[in-house]
Amino acid sequence: TEIKRVQSLQNDGVTFSDIGGNEDAKRSLQDIAKYLGTPEKYKSLGIRLPKGILLYGPPGTGKTLLAKAFANECRVHFLYASGADFVEIYVGVGPKKIREMFKQARSLGKCVIFIDEIDSLGYKRGSGTNIEFDNTLNQLLTEMDGFNGSEGFTVIGATNQPERIDPALLRPGRFDRKIEIEVPDLDTRKDILKIHLRKKRFFDEEVIAEIAENTEGLNGSELENIANEAAFDALNNNSEVKLADFEILGCHFVQNQWRCFIKLF
Numbered sequence: 001t002e003i004k005r006v007q008s009l010q011n012d013g014v015t016f017s018d019i020g021g022n023e024d025a026k027r028s029l030q031d032i033a034k035y036l037g038t039p040e041k042y043k044s045l046g047i048r049l050p051k052g053i054l055l056y057g058p059p060g061t062g063k064t065l066l067a068k069a070f071a072n073e074c075r076v077h078f079l080y081a082s083g084a085d086f087v088e089i090y091v092g093v094g095p096k097k098i099r100e101m102f103k104q105a106r107s108l109g110k111c112v113i114f115i116d117e118i119d120s121l122g123y124k125r126g127s128g129t130n131i132e133f134d135n136t137l138n139q140l141l142t143e144m145d146g147f148n149g150s151e152g153f154t155v156i157g158a159t160n161q162p163e164r165i166d167p168a169l170l171r172p173g174r175f176d177r178k179i180e181i182e183v184p185d186l187d188t189r190k191d192i193l194k195i196h197l198r199k200k201r202f203f204d205e206e207v208i209a210e211i212a213e214n215t216e217g218l219n220g221s222e223l224e225n226i227a228n229e230a231a232f233d234a235l236n237n238n239s240e241v242k243l244a245d246f247e248i249l250g251c252h253f254v255q256n257q258w259r260c261f262i263k264l265f
């Protein structure tokens with residue numbers, strides 16, 4: 001019953017400056033980090049810490065990165081789990097895994113517990129077909145009810161499908177801070193490309209702007225990939241990354257969204 005995919009990372013090194021765009025999300029998380037740093041100030045004004053934070057939005061837009069940056073800002077451990085890891089056929093195994101994860105968290109001291117694909121928990125609740133999902137979700141809620149956020153535990157859930165989230169998770173006192181993460185707009189795409197290209201010593205603003213303009217619809221993870229492939233190509237040619245390393249083949253409307261096809265020379 002070991003939870004294989006719960007990872008504990010202390011210094012993954014991701015900070016908010018490694019994340020393009022998402023200014024509102026960063027601000028919201030930084031506010032909570034401030035609370036955790038100086039709880040007395042907030043408590044004296046009767047301000048309560050959100051017990052759980054929900055990041056929702058399309059895949060590859062930086063939800064995991066934001067959670068890691070938050071953990072680093074708070075200088076606490078980062079525990080990673082996927083909701084799907086808890087979905088079990090055998091009665092009692094899902095809840096047991098949840099209990100073990102919180103036990104691990106308590107043994108680490110202060111930490112961020114990140115649960116990706118949190119919509120997998122309780123998905124079919126009420127339909128009567130999968131009671132085990134309910135027990136797993138209930139165990140998560142019990143564990144969350146059992147701690148006070150100012151002890152230094154923060155649960156962050158992430159989902160690409162917020163409409164599938166069990167309403168029980170969204171009640172006040174549970175995931176009561178909800179942060180939307182969107183597909184990057186033009187400025188965000190520039191930001192993301194800059195972040196990934198600066199490490200590769202490429203700073204040409206004009207080229208970055210051109211790539212950003214031609215990549216509408218791409219997410220952060222795809223932009224990172226473009227930057228990486230271009231750098232690979234440049235290194236093979238023993239040169240710096242340059243415009244010739246990006247060839248934008250054009251954009252096509254596919255499955256209701258724009259996709260850009262980029263080929264490297």
Ligand code: ATP
Binds near residue numbers: 022058060116
């Ligand atoms: P999923 O829903 O699929 O788990 P996610 O929203 O959690 O996706 P991340 O895992 O945070 O996405 O992002 C994947 C990778 O894409 C990151 O490691 C990073 O390289 C890049 N990336 C995504 N969004 C951004 C961003 N806003 N700024 C910089 N890099 C980004």
